[in-house]
Amino acid sequence: MIKKYVFGQPVCTDAVVMNIPESGDAFSVMELTESDGVKLCCRMGERDVVYGLGEQVRGMNKRGFSYVSYATDDSIHTENKHSLYGAHNFLALARKSRETDSGEGGSFGIFVDDPGRVVFDVGETKHDQLVIQAGGDCVIYVIEGEDLKDIVRQFRRLIGRSYLPPKWAFGYQQSRWGYVCQEDVREVVRGHHGQGIPLEAVYLDIDYMENYKDFTVDGEKFPAFGDFVDEMKGQGVHLVPIIDAGVKIEKGYPVYEEGVQKGYFCKDEEEGDFVAAVWPGRVHFPDMLNPEARAWFGENYKFLTDQGIDGFWNDMNEPAIFYSEKNLEKVMDEVISLKDENLDIDSFFHMVEIVTGLSNNRKDYKSFYHNMNGEKVCHDKVHNLYGFNMTRAAAEAFEKLMPEKRTLLFSRSSYIGMHRYGGIWTGDNESWWSHILLSMQQMPALNMCGILYTGSDIGGFGSDTTEDLLMRWLEFAMFTPLMRNHAAMGTRRQEIYQFERIEDFRNLIRLRYGLLPYIYSEYMKAALSGGMYFRPIAFDYPEDAHADQVEDQLMIGESIMIAPVYVQNAKGRYVYLPEEMLMVRMRSLEDYASEAMDKGHHYVETDLNELVIFVKKNRVLPIAAPDRDVKTTADIEDAPIIWFGFIETAAEYVFYDDDGISRNPVPEEKWKTVTVRKEDLAC
Numbered sequence: 001m002i003k004k005y006v007f008g009q010p011v012c013t014d015a016v017v018m019n020i021p022e023s024g025d026a027f028s029v030m031e032l033t034e035s036d037g038v039k040l041c042c043r044m045g046e047r048d049v050v051y052g053l054g055e056q057v058r059g060m061n062k063r064g065f066s067y068v069s070y071a072t073d074d075s076i077h078t079e080n081k082h083s084l085y086g087a088h089n090f091l092a093l094a095r096k097s098r099e100t101d102s103g104e105g106g107s108f109g110i111f112v113d114d115p116g117r118v119v120f121d122v123g124e125t126k127h128d129q130l131v132i133q134a135g136g137d138c139v140i141y142v143i144e145g146e147d148l149k150d151i152v153r154q155f156r157r158l159i160g161r162s163y164l165p166p167k168w169a170f171g172y173q174q175s176r177w178g179y180v181c182q183e184d185v186r187e188v189v190r191g192h193h194g195q196g197i198p199l200e201a202v203y204l205d206i207d208y209m210e211n212y213k214d215f216t217v218d219g220e221k222f223p224a225f226g227d228f229v230d231e232m233k234g235q236g237v238h239l240v241p242i243i244d245a246g247v248k249i250e251k252g253y254p255v256y257e258e259g260v261q262k263g264y265f266c267k268d269e270e271e272g273d274f275v276a277a278v279w280p281g282r283v284h285f286p287d288m289l290n291p292e293a294r295a296w297f298g299e300n301y302k303f304l305t306d307q308g309i310d311g312f313w314n315d316m317n318e319p320a321i322f323y324s325e326k327n328l329e330k331v332m333d334e335v336i337s338l339k340d341e342n343l344d345i346d347s348f349f350h351m352v353e354i355v356t357g358l359s360n361n362r363k364d365y366k367s368f369y370h371n372m373n374g375e376k377v378c379h380d381k382v383h384n385l386y387g388f389n390m391t392r393a394a395a396e397a398f399e400k401l402m403p404e405k406r407t408l409l410f411s412r413s414s415y416i417g418m419h420r421y422g423g424i425w426t427g428d429n430e431s432w433w434s435h436i437l438l439s440m441q442q443m444p445a446l447n448m449c450g451i452l453y454t455g456s457d458i459g460g461f462g463s464d465t466t467e468d469l470l471m472r473w474l475e476f477a478m479f480t481p482l483m484r485n486h487a488a489m490g491t492r493r494q495e496i497y498q499f500e501r502i503e504d505f506r507n508l509i510r511l512r513y514g515l516l517p518y519i520y521s522e523y524m525k526a527a528l529s530g531g532m533y534f535r536p537i538a539f540d541y542p543e544d545a546h547a548d549q550v551e552d553q554l555m556i557g558e559s560i561m562i563a564p565v566y567v568q569n570a571k572g573r574y575v576y577l578p579e580e581m582l583m584v585r586m587r588s589l590e591d592y593a594s595e596a597m598d599k600g601h602h603y604v605e606t607d608l609n610e611l612v613i614f615v616k617k618n619r620v621l622p623i624a625a626p627d628r629d630v631k632t633t634a635d636i637e638d639a640p641i642i643w644f645g646f647i648e649t650a651a652e653y654v655f656y657d658d659d660g661i662s663r664n665p666v667p668e669e670k671w672k673t674v675t676v677r678k679e680d681l682a683c
C-alpha cells in the first residue's frame, strides 16, 4: 500500500508515473515535524536494517552514517563523503528486532521526492534514530508491504519501467580517457581481437571533440568520422562518445549561438546567461528543465547519430562546475590582495580554502535559474534533477531519431525517474580493492531505485591498476549489466591485453558471453516486472538472522548467488550459504566443476583465474556454449544453450529472450517457461 503526502508547493519532478491521490490519513510510520522544512523521525530497533539510497558510500546496511542527496562531482569516494553523483531518496527500513527491543510498527519504504538537498541521518547522530530532513516543498511516499521485495516492487510500479538497453550493451566494453585519435582506437580493437578477446564497444572520451565542444568531432584526429564509425561497426565494435553538460561559449559555434538566441541557457541573477567554467573554459548550462530547451539539446545528438553512433554517456551533469565567473573574480581579487603578505597558518589555509572552494560551490548553485514551464526556479531547489533531464533530453530525442531501435545511454548524475531513460555508471572510482566492495554494495541499492543498467569502472578509474586487482574486479563485474573497463588519463594502461595472464582474462570475458543468456534474461525480467537483478541476500532469506550481516555477497536473478574475492592476495574467502547450494567453479566455458554445499559458513578457495557461483536449490540457469570464436554478442545469438542447475528431478525456468534491439519487445511472446530435467544438466 502506497500513501502519498504533499508538503508546500513542490515542483513536478516526473520521478513517479502513477498519479495516486493524496492520503487523508495522518502520517504514520515516522514522526513528522514541519518547521524549517519537513523533518521525519523514527526509532530503529537494535537489529533493524536500512537498505537503499542508491549511489552512496558505505555498506548495504546504511545504518551508522548520514547521507546527503546533493549531486556532487567528487572523485574521491572515501567513507567520509556524504554525497556522490546521484540523488536516490528511497530507503527501506526492515524491522528485524524482536518485540522487546523493537521500534514501532513493521517494515516500510519511504521515497522523498524533493530534488533539492535532503539529509538522511541513519543513526549517525543517535544510534537508534532515523532522521530525514527535506525542504518544505516535497512529496513523500510511504510504502508498506509484505516484505522487502514487495515494498520495492510497489515502489517500482510507482516510478515506472526501467530502461531497456540493446543486447550489445551487455558485451565487454573498453574505455580510457586518452584515446585521442582514430589510430588509438584501432589499436585497442586490434589489441583485443589479436588475442581473441571479445569486444563490443570502445568509448570516446572528451578527446574526440574539437576543444571540448559538445556535438563536434575533431576533424584532424578523426577525419571522415562517419566512415570510421562504419569501419568499427564492420569489426563488430560500437563507438560510444561522451557528451558533457556545459556548452562552450564561443562565437560562431552553432550550439552556443542558437542556445543564446533562443534563451535556452540557465539564467543568472541579472537575467543574463549564467557563466560557469568546465573543460572548455567558460560555458553555459542548457536549461534541461525547460521542455523546449531539453528538446533542442536532444536534437543536437543527431549530429552524431547521423554518423552511425548508437550509444552515449552523459558526463559532468551534476552539473560539475570548476568555477563560476563571478566567484572566480572575487577569489582572484582576494588572492592578489594577499600577494605581499606574510601568509601564516590562518591566512594561508584561508587562501587554499577559497581556491579549492571555487569548484562545485553551493553558492554558485544558488545563483542561477531554470525556466520550468514559465516559472523561474532557483537551481539549488532542483539541483538533483539536472543530470536526469540531460539524459532524458537524449532519450526523448532518440525515440524520434531512431524510433525502431534501442540505444545505449547512461549518465553520471541521476535522480529517481531517470531510470526510465538510461543507466548510470558510478563515476570516478580508484584502483583500490575497497572499491570492488563498494561497487558490490552500491548495485542492489541502485536496483531498488530502478537503476538496473549500471556498473563501475572496472580496474578502477584513478590510480594505477594491477593485474590481480583487474582480474578480481572482472570476476565481479562479469555480472554487472554495464561491463566497462575505464581509466583516467595518466594512469597505467589497463586494457586486458596489456597484462601477462591474457589467457585467463580471455577465459573470463568469454565466460561473460557464456553467461549472457542468463544475465540478459534476468535483467529484462527485473526491468519488465519491477524486480531487482541484484539483491542483498537478506531479501531472499528474510527469516535468516545471519543473512542481514552479509555485506559482500549478492543474489543475482532468480537462480544464483555470488561471493566475489575483493581482498589483495586472498586465495579464497569465507562465504555464508543461507541454504544448501551448488557451488560451480569455472575456469573457462569448457572447464568447470560443481559441488553441493551445506547451509552455513564455508571457506571457499578461489584461484585468481576462477569464477565461482552458487546455484540456489531447485534453480537452473541457461549458458551459451558457442562452438566458434566469440567476438561480440551477435556470435552467441544462435549458440546452443546448456544448463547448470541444482535440482532433484526437474525445474522450471522463465527464460526471456528477444532480438535485443527492438524498442518495444512484446513481453508475452518473449517469456518462455522451460522445463529442465536433471539428466539435461551440463553441470
Ligand code: MIG
Binding pocket: 176, 177, 205, 206, 242, 315, 316, 412, 427, 428, 461, 486, 487, 488
Ligand atoms: O573531470 O571526460 O567521470 O569518466 O573520463 C573529469 C573525462 C571528466 C569525468 C568522468 C570520467 C571521464 C572524465 N570526466
